[in-house]
Amino acid sequence: MQVFRQDKKRWREFLIRLSRSAELIAPVKTDLLRFEPITDPEQIYLEKNAYFPLKEWFFRKEEVIFQFTGNKLTVPAFTAPKQRIFFGVRKCDLNAIRHQDMVFINDVGDPYYKAQREHSLLLGYHCNTAPSQYCFCGSMDLVDFFDLMFYDKEDYFLIEVGSDRGEALIAEHHDLFEQHNRLITQDEKHIPGADRLKVKDIAHLYDNPGWKEGVDKCLSCGACTALCPTCYCFEFHDETKLADPQSGERKRFWSSCQLQDFTRVAGDHVFRKEREERFKHRIYHQLDYFREKYGIQMCVGCGRCIEGCPTRIDFVDIINRMERPEKKEA
Amino acid sequence: MAQGFFRRKGKTAEEADAFQRFIDQKLRELSHTPSGKKRKTSSPARAKIKFPAKKSAKGKGRRKRILLSPGKATMAPEKAKKAAAKRITPVAIVPKRPGASENPYLPKPYRVLDYVRESPDTFTIAVDMKTYHDPGQFVQVSLPGFGESPISICSDSREFIRLNIREVGTVTKALAKLKVGDTVLIRGPYGRGYPMQALRGNDLIIIGGGCGVAPLKGIIDYVYNHRAAYKDIYLFLGYRSPDDILFQKELEQWKKDYHVHMTVDENKQQKFCYEATTGFVTDKLKAAPIDNHGKVAFVCGPPIMMKFTTHILKEKGFNDDQIFVSAERLMYCALGVCCHCMIRGKFTCIDGPVFRYDEIGHIKND
Structure with missing residues (x-):
């Protein structure tokens, strides 16, 4: 897939622009690290993986299936939320969403989940090392599932495009990205120190x-x-x-x-x-x-x-x- | 003599089914073909007349009338109109499973046609739900404000479903207060029922305990409609007391047609109990001279009764694939998502509730 390069200064501007046109959601350190809507990129905390997973944004803790009066049922209108952009989602969470899509969208066609999932873009953030001593994503068969994936290279980002919608987002803000000639190697995708689970089949x-x-x-x-x-x-x-x-x-x-x-x-x-x-x-x-x-x-x-x-x-x-x-x- | 009657009856029922299916398929095809196609098929001379919109609607009515039985013809144009309305507004959510409505969690209203009190804590309602289903499948019955409950269908008809319900929980106790003419919300049918087609030509041994007889009554009704396809029918029905005997109306007919063995656990007051003996149904099964040759057994009842029954059947030489058990679990979605009904990775709501014994026989606890 296509790869772009972005300086961290420009990355900041990119996020500010995104937060103007859409709801930008990223890991924020409040009491515990969780995904929350932000307006200022300074709020983003990327050193550790969020304590709470991303799933509550799609598969919500509490969802009204229908309202009833006697035997009359009304389904609450699916308010199309304005586009939501998630930044700083780790590989594990991205794959988790893929698995939940399989269940809720492909298997049963759950309209409540779908309404939440539909207008969302997933911008990943690659772990350079395992962010926690309990990680074992290297033992699981994770795949590339994202719209854009950000690889942190100290003073710049390498950005891998994962979908057409991700590509369109870059095209929209093309002045903030530079074309990069190299592809992301498998070595870069590997997360060291995260293959604790030694048994494949239990x-x-x-x-x-x-x-x-x-x-x-x-x-x-x-x-x-x-x-x-x-x-x-x-x-x-x-x-x-x-x-x-x-x-x-x-x-x-x-x-x-x-x-x-x-x-x-x-x-x-x-x-x-x-x-x-x-x-x-x-x-x-x-x-x-x-x-x-x-x-x-x-x-x-x-x-x-x-x-x-x-x-x-x-x-x-x-x-x-x-x-x-x-x-x-x- | 009776055989001949049943055979004829069975055949006509099958034919009626096939015909009904054919009609429904045609209806579906009609409502799905894009409007452009339909106009083309109507005669070109007609398309030239001034009011094309009106004309095309008439044409639809005509085309349908050819395919439909006369009774349904009046319904057809309405349906066609609805389908046309659908075509204009794109449908956002496409159902992924056959039979799933747009919103799989949404029940539909049906009318209660009949209410029979079977025993002090059991009742049977008939609901005007016209649906195809196998015996052993279930529906989710809801009462808004109380909740939802999975209930197995205990009839075999395309015109209505009967539900035998025991008052044990919040929902079932509220359902007991329904009256004829009331509305009840149902979605379904769900699950995998008994594979009756595949079991043709066998003797059927039906072993039920308590309210476990309800799903098995679906088989009994099915066999009544398809009598020629099956040989001898043995019923082993066990109840707690003479008061708890279910389907007392139907029992007289069953006794004429099938080998009925009934037990009650205790009968202290020596009440009338349809010649049931006192004891456990498992003992009666043990004493019966039955081998496994050309026979299939269906078991449903409390877990402990199912355990002993399958044990006795295996002693009698039954193989695991000759025994069908029906499982009971807590369920919410009935679509294989909510995970409450999972038995070692199998969903009771979509892989069951009917399992062949070799599929779950090795599971002890889950």
Whole structure:
């Protein structure tokens, strides 16, 4: 793909211009590092990966599916947001959005997700080194999925074009970019220090007693699923108005497979009652079940579920430990 | 004698189905062809007359009338108009799955045609939902303000669906207060039902426990409509008490046509219970002289009953692929997205709820 070069001074101007014509969203350090709308490029914080993933901008925590009055349903109008440009999205988050697109757009045609996703441009920021000790994106099969990708070269950026819309954006601001003659090499795309997960396929480990070790610390709090950029399970709840119980809204909320109520059916039977079963279910969905259905592993190796875990349960470590005896032989 | 009657009945039902499908396909084709094409096919002489817009609308009506049965002809021009309106405004969201509406989470209103109280905590409603479905498939029934609940279809008709519901949760308790003529919101049908076509020529053994009989009643009704395609039908139905016996109206007919074995767990007051014996349905199955030759078994009921039943069936020589079980899970979307119903990577809502035993038999806990 085409490559452009941009000085950091011009990059600043580029972002200011973007924020005038569209809503610019980038990682900002508030209490924790998260994606927020910005007006000034000075606010952008690029040293670490955002603590909260990008997914909440598309697959929202709370979405009104429809409003009802009696049996009459009205779907809230999909307000076409003005173009949103996301800057500073890491490779893991970009791939996570690709995986969520597969589920929500290609599989079920979810109009709520699509409305959020439609008018958005993804400008990536490449990690020169693994930004966290928990990263393991090198172990996952990530692909190039972006509109533009920014490679940080100290005093300038190299920008790789990933889509027609990215190319159009550069054409629109062509005075701020210079053509670059070299392509981005595979070495540059590699993120060093991020291949901690040594096991590709975990199907044979299902009955391994190793799953019990370490998992007994789990608090079943659901932080891992809330911070995961790919987790997409949800639930519906009806909310009625106090003044008029006949009318209200059906809302969609994020859910978490780590909570006991996740599989509770009428009659109070819970299918995955033990924490370790639920933990194992999450890991298997990430690494195994998703691949059965969509052909790729769901996990993108951002390590947020480990960093955000109050007891720091490191599933990468757990899986590696299970394979250790075999590794010694090899 | 009865066989002949059923065969004839079965055939006509099939023919009617085929005809209905043909009509619907034609309707779909008509509403999808771009307007330009249609005008071309109408005779060129007509296009010359002064009011082309009016003429073309008439032409549409005519073309349709040829293809449709006379009863539906009056509906056709309206539909054509709707389709034309759609063509002008581009549709933003294209449904990805067959049968999915534009917004897959949006239920549609249907009317309650019939309400039957089956037992103290169970009732059956009939809803005027005209849809193709396999026995064992389910629909999502919503009551705004209460929520949504997956309910399996317990009938086999193209004109309506029957839903047998047990009052256990918020939604089902609210559904119990419905009356004939009320509106209920439904989306579906969803899931993979029993592969009845593939099982033709077999003896069917239907084993149900409690409200697990409801999805199995879909098979019984299907067999009634396609009697010639299947051989002997054995019903093993277990209930808690004589009060809990479901489908008491239909039971008399079933007893005439099929081998019915019924049990109740206890009958302290010695109530009338349609000759059901006291005990577990699994014991009755164990005692029955059944081998696996040319037979298929369908099991649905509480988890513990399914576990023992499959065990007994395997003792009797049944292979895993001769047993069909029906799974029950918490569900929200019924589209394979929300992940609540996942069993080891399989979605109960799209890969199930009916599973062949070799697909999930090895799973113990999930």
